[in-house]
Amino acid sequence: MTFPPSLPALDVEHMQMHAAVGGLRLNVLYIRSGTFLQSMPAHAHSGKSYELHYVPAGRGQLIADGVRYPIGPHTLYMTGPDIVHEQIPDPGDPMREYCICFEALPAGEHADPDSSAIAELFLRTAFWHGTDTQQLSDLFERLSREADLQSIGYYMSIRSLVEQIVIAAVRNYACNRLSAHAAPQKTLDDKRLVLIEHSFLSASDTLTLPGLAQTLGLGIRQTERTLKQHYGLSFTQKKRQARLSAACSLLVTTTLPIGRIARRVGFATLESFCTFFKKATGISAGEYRERRQEER
The missing domain is CATH 1.10.10.60 (Homeodomain-like)
Structure with a gap:
């Protein structure tokens, strides 16, 4: 994804990053932020790619597979493989967006039941649109600071924040339902x-x-x-x-x-x-x- 002309505050594109969330393996392709000053033409991603979009401020419209959805402050939407989508900003209040694009693959047969549930829910949700309930603004602001300051350990911190952001997205899908599985106990x-x-x-x-x-x-x-x-x-x-x-x-x-x-x-x-x-x-x-x- 290439943002229309703007001043992006976050651009993590050349950093090689692999993350793990539950039963998912994530190959992070890029992390960006920017303000939409003009429309983003209709486009779709590859067969394994997902793009997580979070709008902390501004307004506009999303068209996904021919259906129009409103975009306002704290809108979260996920566009998975083959979902054709375009974004149209409100000229009077253009939307700002954080975006993470990654390839997502199942982790394999050895994931624990709770991890497998996260992977299943994520992979079968090719498209989701709604209002964030998980305080994603805080996570993305921390990620931006880590990328900007590059203090010792920043790579690990960014990777951890990406994992937390994806978990927060899944919790939005699942409406905060409780885990069906207990955490592993101490030996x-x-x-x-x-x-x-x-x-x-x-x-x-x-x-x-x-x-x-x-x-x-x-x-x-x-x-x-x-x-x-x-x-x-x-x-x-x-x-x-x-x-x-x-x-x-x-x-x-x-x-x-x-x-x-x-x-x-x-x-x-x-x-x-x-x-x-x-x-x-x-x-x-x-x-x-x-x-x-x-x-x-």
């Missing part, structure tokens, strides 16, 4: 890793190896092996690390006396805490607090 190993993180953060003062093993549903040796695998530390080393982190945080974020901090992180005496802290950091707890307060 048991991942759940245990979350429990380990939570245990050391919330109970580093009282946590014991048998207690952690019971929480994880593992034996003591298995628990030790799990800690070694994920952190490269024994239980004792990991507990010391957690207690030191908790102590440092309390020293910086509170005005608690050092003796109370020692008890809060599980030390029976101030002396044992001070010995532990200086050995771990090279300075006393009081010096640590002073230095960090100066930095802040």
Whole structure:
């Protein structure tokens, strides 16, 4: 698609981009925006190509396969393979349009059920016209900024935004119907890793190896092996690390006396805490607090 004479704010044509949405593989041919100052002649796309049109402002008419449709602010329309269409702007309020053209192919047999449902709905909707309900303006504005600024990671961000825009289009087709399929659940190993993180953060003062093993549903040796695998530390080393982190945080974020901090992180005496802290950091707890307060 070539826009009539205008000043396009977005033109992503030479960037090679492949995206994936559910059970769809997308080969993005171009992304553009512009203001229609004259009519776009009737045309159609190739047998695998879809063109997503979003009009954030302005007015006009769309003629698709001989049928006229109104175009106004927040109009979304999709023109798929072999859909002959032309756009006619309102001379007094010419429409602005974002446009993404891509080839769309099924991802294959290994897509999950929800992904397959997205692909099926998309591929069988060769034409759709309606008012956007998914805040596409925000997504396209973010895409424009990414393309303009080209900050680190902009290519990945643009690809992600294209995927979100296509999902938003499908949600418009489906009138926001709920997914019929649950999201994949964490593996048991991942759940245990979350429990380990939570245990050391919330109970580093009282946590014991048998207690952690019971929480994880593992034996003591298995628990030790799990800690070694994920952190490269024994239980004792990991507990010391957690207690030191908790102590440092309390020293910086509170005005608690050092003796109370020692008890809060599980030390029976101030002396044992001070010995532990200086050995771990090279300075006393009081010096640590002073230095960090100066930095802040």
